Amino acid sequence: MQWEVVIGLEVHAQLSTQSKIFSTASTAFGAAPNTQTAVVDIALPGALPVMNKAAVEKAIRFGLAVNADINRKSVFARKNYFYPDLPKGYQISQFELPVVEHGAITLRVEPPKGEAYDKVVNLTRAHLEEDAGKSLHEDFHGMSGIDLNRAGTPLLEIVSEPEMRSAAEAVAYAKALYSIVTWIGICDGNMQEGSFRCDANVSVRPVGKAEFGTRREIKNLNSFKFLEQAINYEVRWQIDQIEDGHKIVQATVLFDPDTGETRMMRTKEDAHDYRYFPDPDLPPLMIDDAWIERIKGEMPELPAAMKTRFESQYGLSAYDAGTLTASKATAAYFEAAVAAGADAKLAANWIMGEISAQLNREEKTIADCPVSAERLALMIKRIADSTINNKSAKDVLRWMWESAKSADELIAEHGLKQETDSGAIEALIDGVLAANAAMVEEFKSGKEKAFNALVGQCMKAAKGKAPPAVVNEILKKKLG
Amino acid sequence: MLNNTLKQLSARLAAKEVSAVELATEYLARIELLNPRLNAFITVDREKTLAEAQTADALRAAGNAGLLTGVPLAHKDIFCQQGWKTSCGSKMLDNFISPYDAHIIEQCRKAGLVTLGRANMDEFAMGSSNENSAYGPVRNPWDVNAIPGGSSGGSAAAVAARLAPAATATDTGGSIRQPAAFCGVTGIKPTYGVVSRFGMVAFASSLDQGGPIATTAEDCALLLNVMAGYDERDSTSLERTKEDYTRDLAQPLTGLKIGLPKEYFAEGLAADVAQAIEAAIAEYKKLGAEVVEVSLPNTKLAIPSYYVIAPAEASSNLSRFDGVRYGHRAAEYSGLADMYEKSRAEGFGWEVKRRILTGTYVLSHGYYDAYYLQAQKIRRIIADDFQKAFAQCDVIMGPVAPTTAWNLGEKSDDPVAMYLEDIYTLGVNLAGLPGMSVPVGFGKSVDGKAGRPVGLQIIGNYFSEAKMLNVAHQLQQVTDWHTRAPAL
Incomplete structure (x- = not known):
């Protein structure tokens, strides 16, 4: 059976703001653990989030760059779940009303076989949210360390439509997106530091079938190479499973770069109920036309x-x-x-x-x-x-x-200057012709090869400093 | 001295009749004497209090004193205060010494007010009786077998018993007004957004609002001058020009239109409470006010709407208490989930757990529309009802609660009966309006014990605090309920 691959990407681009999305703490990478944390980043009792306008501006820039709709009103919602590096017990994100919707990007796909082609991929949405902290499981003698420096770092989650049909298309899309976010100065693009991370939703279906197959989501791919490897492995795995008579179960998987394989993290059954609801600490985000126009004027x-x-x-x-x-x-x-x-x-x-x-x-x-x-x-x-x-x-x-x-x-x-005085070159050529009368005769009797030999002699005489074109031209003239 | 209002204390300090240290010392002595019976304070720290008083005296000596510099007050244990245990009435935060000041605390500090201690409260402000504190119930100074109301029961009881001349408090569904009513003192919950919530431990973010409790409306106005104002650290704080809430106190009430919602005087209102309220309305008529009947037809819906929205927000707000970074962590556990479960099971009391569970349920997938969204719709309808009523009147008046303070333990096994007691106060929070409680007399307990205070509720339109304080102040010029103190 012929299989068609369906891929949609969710990209988390870290926005390059000075301070965090809801606090005044710095976003600089690499500081000593827990030194870049305001009261809201540690989630002290009574701490409240305050929207960082710079993050909103960057989201607007992105929307403009991909010809998307900028929603004049968007809403922050709480995504509730417990995890030690999520200090508030909820992530502030956007759910029902994201700041950016629709839009599209054009990419150049270079498949491993066949010719390069252009493709348009539509975007579903892009929304603002905060990053979580980091759990450190080594060096603590069986305990875990929590570093909240990253907690509250602004992210733009960019969600594509499931329109990519190969790993090559997914990589081309990710690269095109990467180019845009770095180009318009909203993301520093440092993938090692996690500034640009991809989640890939992958499914397969028989060619010609309208419904999508069941998807599995590969989380946190932080290089284009891993993205490609992970998708290729996942596609192969899913096809094998189906051809062996198994069903694909909706799941979240992780890619292991060491083995080149994906492995299951959790299935839909044990997925969280995030209990989204509008964050009562943050009024709706209102964006007026004047703001958009101003940013439009600043777009590169x-x-x-x-x-x-x-x-x-x-x-x-x-x-x-x-x-x-x-x-x-x-x-x-x-x-x-x-x-x-x-x-x-x-x-x-x-x-x-x-x-x-x-x-x-x-x-x-x-x-x-x-x-x-x-x-x-x-x-x-x-x-x-x-x-x-x-x-x-x-x-x-x-x-x-x-x-x-x-x-x-x-x-x-280094004495590399070429002889450009045509008189001097002419004199030099005359000398060569005189010294190689036999070759001249050969040329005149119709042996074309002799011309190249004469050029070689001239260049040798000029010690490589005569422009070959000039030598050619004069030689031709002289040999009539 | 201990019966003085803030205004009188301020005058005495200015006249150098008394120093801030002497004043603090006197109140601390009374706290030491009576707090064991009332349990109005969770934390008293003599050294810290006296240090603050010394600073205030130094400011005054240097000629840098403000109106309230050196005046002492109690802070509800919900406001983060640097260096003080901020427990919020919970075992969960028993070990939490706040590293920062709430906006209200900061404002009080700037005004030179001296902290007498941290007032007891229902755990995380959830309760109407102050029986839900991990530090034991607060007793009503008028009858130690009665509840003081909640959740700001410690604040109200402290002021009523003259353990403090005033106290900060918060009101999410009546938590300033109802304990003020049950303890015979005056309190105001401002318009949502007037007082910053920064540093106030969140219960239900869209409803929570800080405010003062004192013996008089005038003192409440003085304190509101300190507490109110825009704060960029709270995104729901409103950017408005600073007001002087004392400016209209002396205005006559001739022509004032008082709206009496018929639903607030319907079945369920105790006769003695109704009587005290009616007597107060009669006083207002004598002061030149007119009375019109208005209707708040969806009053009953306030209860289910509130008890969906408040727990929903609380279930999320209280997620941060997970034993990871601060607060209670179980001594023994195996793995992460077990640590969360044991720490939260041990750290939270029953009412808090009940509301977290309720809130989690109503936000769950498949229930959100039926509960949370529906409750938000009712909320808008209730706010609209108030606006229709305000088209006919300047202020709305009615009882704060259907009964007087009940006896300790009387309703503690029946949470729904307790929730029903909030019927007159919840609508104000849902609509974001300002509301006040003013003492207007005494009634009886269910079992016939006399001497339980009754509070008149005054509800104003948005930002009409100055008018409401004027209305309350004028009543206090012709009645003396607010000057009565319990015999202790």
């Missing part, structure tokens, strides 16, 4: 719009424009290089090629690139004006990477 150009502009303004291919606009920092780097005088196509090639490769080798991002866009631009200018060729340029870039020297300094230091 979004990746899709920038990609289109790169194609028309710089004459880049769709692929190049897409790659450069995959991250805001890369796009900014590219535009800075062009602004500093670099040819756009050359700049695109160098950024996507040598620079990106070197950054990958060093596990750095473009923000940490030791060669500034301005320094790169000068080097590209020297390629464009034939001062150096591509081969020398690679050396120059490597040296720039390791020093603060400019391309011009390095070219002079």
Whole structure:
């Protein structure tokens, strides 16, 4: 039987606010346990939550970025359950009326087999909520430690429609979402620190069947690689189960990166009754048009719009424009290089090629690139004006990477300047022709290969410093 | 001295007739003498009190005293107060020393008021008799075999017995007004949002409101000046210009329209209570007021609506008491669930457990619409009823409770009978309106014991506290019920 995979994603993006969603405590990562906790974060008796407007602004930004509806009125609700790292015994979240609804994002899917394609994924909603603290089960001699520094950190939970049909689509969706939230500056995107975590709802059904199969939810995937592995494993497992005559039971599962397998955490039967009800401590969140308009005015150009502009303004291919606009920092780097005088196509090639490769080798991002866009631009200018060729340029870039020297300094230091005086090149060619009369004869008798040999001789004579195009041109002229 | 009002004490302090330390010492001595009989205080800390009094005296000596600097008062044990045990009447918080001040405490501190101690109360403010305290019941100073009312029973009893000239209190369903009525003192629950709930241990967040209990309406106005005001730490606190609640005290009542809801004088109201209320209304007529009959047709629905909403919110509010970070934790347990179960089973009393269970039930999947949402609808209808009534009158008057204080133990096995006693007070909380209790005479207990105080309830429209205090104050100019103190 042919199976169709159905995936919906719930992504928790940590909003990059200075203070927590309902208190004035700092959200900075890595402080000593329980030092970043206001009375409401420890849930002392009598403590009350106060909405952090900065978190709301970031939710509005997201809504605008994905063309969603921003609800003028949304409501905070309490999700009640007991857990030691949930100090109030309830999480403040949004239930019936979320701040953002609908909207869609377009993604580029690159399946392992077959051609890349675009896909639109619709969003169900995005709502504000607070994060819980952390339970630490090691180092306490059989007891557990609780760190509430993270408790109350603002999260935007972004829920997609179950519209993805493969792990590749789910990963492409997660990456596109990641790009948006980091692009618009609402999330720092640090996945190791848990700033961007995915829950994947996965089910399978026979191709052509309208109803969904029973889903299992894979919790807390904090890397794109794990997301892909977990879904692929889960899909295989579900198909095997059904083909072996078993039924899928709705459940929450965890992915173990060490084994590459998912394992059951709890079934629907032992799921909580969260007893949601509107939080009486927080009035409904009201957002007026003026607020939305103000944020609209502060929105950066979004990746899709920038990609289109790169194609028309710089004459880049769709692929190049897409790659450069995959991250805001890369796009900014590219535009800075062009602004500093670099040819756009050359700049695109160098950024996507040598620079990106070197950054990958060093596990750095473009923000940490030791060669500034301005320094790169000068080097590209020297390629464009034939001062150096591509081969020398690679050396120059490597040296720039390791020093603060400019391309011009390095070219002079290493004597890489190409001969650009056509008179001098002509004299050099004349010498080569005179010394290789036999080859000239061979060429004239119709052996095309002899031309390449003569070019080689010329380049050798020029010690690589004559632009091959110029040599070619003069040689052709001379050989008539 | 101990019969002085806040206003008189303030004048004496200003005239340097007495120091804050002397005043505190005198009250502490009376507490020491009478508290063993009344159990109005959970915590008394002489050193802390005297230190506060010394600070107040120093402020006065330096010429930095405010109107109430050096005046002592008791705080209901529901307000977090730095360095003081804040038990909320519960074993759950018996070991909880608050690391921070509630807004009310902060305001009192700023005004130079001196803490006499922490007043007993029904556990987590759940109760109408103060028999639900983990620290034992409070006794009514008018008859130690009677209940003082609840949940602010300690606050009301302390003021009635002159163990404190005033006290802070809270009112979720009548917890200021009913004990004030049963103890023959004056109390006001302000409009919801006028007094910040920051640092007030939450029972039912959408209903809870702090306020003062004192012997006179004027003293209540003075204290409300201290307690009220916008606080950005409470999102339900209302951003309004600061008011002087004493400003209208002296206004004559000529032409005042008093609405008497017929449902408040119907079956179930004890005859002696009705008589005292009617006598007070007669006084108001003499003061130039007019009386109109109004209707609050859904009065009876206030009880089921309240007893769904309040427990629902409480069930969630009390989840934080889990034995993890502070408060009671069972000595022995096996695993997490067992720790929760044992700690909460041991830490909470029966009434609290009953309400947590009720609240959990009404919020459960499949019951939410039928109970919680329905109760919220009734709540809106009740608020609308009040607005219709206020179209016809300036203030609404009636009894605070259908009977006088009952005897200790009389209703403690019958929670529903106890809930029914709240019939006249709940609507005010559900609607978020301000309500007051003013002493207007005495009635009898069910078994015929005389000398049980009766309270007149005054209900005003939103933010009409100054008017209500004026109305109460004018009555206190022509009657002397508020000056009567029990013989102890």
